[in-house]
Amino acid sequence: MFSRKNLRPARNTRKKTKLKDGLWLKCESCGEILYRRELDQSCWICPKCNFHFRIGHRKYIELLLDEGGLEEVDKGLVPVDPLRFPKYKEKYRSSRKKTGMEEGIVSGRAVIQGIEVIFAATDFAFMGGSMGSVVGERVARAARLALAEHKPFVMLTASGGGARMQEGIFSLMQMPKTSAEVALLKQAHIPYINILTHPTMAGVMASFASLGDVIIAEPGALLGFTGPRVIEQTIGEKLPPGFQRSEFLLEHGFVDIVCSRRDLRETVARILSLLAEPHKEPSTQT
């Protein structure tokens, strides 16, 4: 197993669930017992060790977007199991039931500190936030909407699964599809911001999640192409603590800013306001 000592000690799942149901829960990183309501009020960040608990898209909408939240577009797109892949339908149904989502993404119009944006977020709770045809299509459409309405595109990812295996080649081909839309946004000089959260991996990381004009990551998020377990199996040794974490990517030049969840909204708004100053007519030539 991948050593997550610094960030995530081995956890006892049963115990965790028990605690989660109650008023108290244990920090996955430092083991501190925390009061649930307090944690909820502090963006789900451990006051003792700064560990960022995983939160879903609903919480991000609450934390990042102005009142009114997300005006969702492209709802009602659902997968079709094109390969009749073993257990895909069951997996999809149980994810849908568990999360109340139609797919692993939400997208639409939103406002961040007064700035109108197109916002989309993948959600790890739904099949690991993996990208099948629907996720790819909605990212692509969100980018096109940003282009059509001339609004910045803010894309938050929590996609540990990368390209969704169950849709085979169709998933893989969402990578060029989404990346092409980003290319068009860039040609039009429309800001594209990535917010990378734990975890963003493989096919998602190797396409639209790595292409932002500015890339912001939450602290301690696992971000990379190959999963740490596969790397460890390949090299036959344990990876050092912090490998493929946000801070590691910052150090190696693949992330602009590691930003506490608490400051995300202000940071995104500030960057957008700087990039889109009204006196700067975007040039149409590329």
Place this chain on the structure above:
Amino acid sequence: MAEFLLDFEKPIVELEKRIEALKGLEGVDSEIAKLQKQAEKLRRKVYSRLTRWQIVQLARHPRRPYTLDLIPYLFTDFTELHGDRGFADDPAIVAGIARFRGRSLALVGHQKGHDTKERIRRNFGMPHPEGYRKALRIYKLAEKFGMPVINFVDTPGADPGVGAEERGQSEAIARNLQEIAILRTPILVIVTGEGGSGGALAIGIGDRIYMLEYSFYSTISPEGCASILWRDSAKAPQAAEALKFTSRDNLDHGVIDGVIPEPSGGAHRDWQHTAKFIADQIAQALAELEGLSHEELIAKRIEKFRKVGKFKTIR
């Protein structure tokens, strides 16, 4: 090199050897004819019902022609160009410029090795970020000088190691996808063997994608899929069936533009004819694409990417 035979090749090759042994002897013409007929029948029988796993084995055949094996049959004046100008030269991807039927073009392809030493030097055809970045450098060169790009895809996948992560494998793949989408020159892709996930994709998309008959193109290796699905990589044959990733499958899925036939028995048995079939396909595709303006070319390319995906709208 020692002969390498797949199980299902053995009876065919045995017959062929018997035929060879008889050749030159007196009075065995009818015997030879009989055996040849038998061999042809057997070949047809075996190759018409290959399982997906057998196709994987053919795609991974150690005598399969790799990019540098095909180039002499396909092009003249091949000039290999090295390095990404940032970090290193990746031997798992070869790139360069050459001439094809009188016109110049750019080439990029994965490169495996035929012997142990070369396999290790080429990292089994698994690229590092600098490989994708070298490819991108050549794409830009091609764009600048108005040369079409031909990509040859044959990789188990991206390198799953530490250095590849440190040097931004994800970013390198993503950037290629972004830049290929708007590159102002025709891009062809020929999947010749293994189309392994992101490592293939980074040089594996364009205006036309063709696959050799016994190749596959997949989001995950059959072994990787099997270990996720059944926690047992030995179930790769079942995973291959589930993934439906052969040339025919991908043509049925509408994800590729054509299947390039292979010589009898597979590409490894006849490199020259394999190259001939590839050359014909390249010529045809270039003729189709070269009449288009850059704007038309890019618009059609992006439209093609947009169309891929299967879903339904429930309200």
